[in-house]
Amino acid sequence: MAYQPQVVDAKIVSNNPKNGLFEIVVNLKDRTSCRLIYEKDAATGAPVATHVNRLLHEPCPICRKDFLCNCMSRFKDQLSSQALQMTGTP
Numbered sequence: 001m002a003y004q005p006q007v008v009d010a011k012i013v014s015n016n017p018k019n020g021l022f023e024i025v026v027n028l029k030d031r032t033s034c035r036l037i038y039e040k041d042a043a044t045g046a047p048v049a050t051h052v053n054r055l056l057h058e059p060c061p062i063c064r065k066d067f068l069c070n071c072m073s074r075f076k077d078q079l080s081s082q083a084l085q086m087t088g089t090p
């Protein structure tokens, strides 16, 4: 079955209006936490998620590793849109 991340909580943890970079930490329903790193599109100002890092509180829900893996990067767009729905764009 395909993994479906479900964001239950999202919080802006840093924001730099000068360069448009900001970060959101999200908590998922399966207890996974991730940090999303955004930049703003130079032309439109729209936020674009450039990186996603899983925080290491819980094993990865996809590969079950408890160290760094790249599984969550496949869900970057889904995580990003759910997070922005909750926090808005800073």
Ligand SMILES: [Zn+2]
Residues within 6 Å of the ligand: 060, 061, 062, 063, 064, 065, 069, 070, 071, 072
């Ligand atoms: Zn993984």
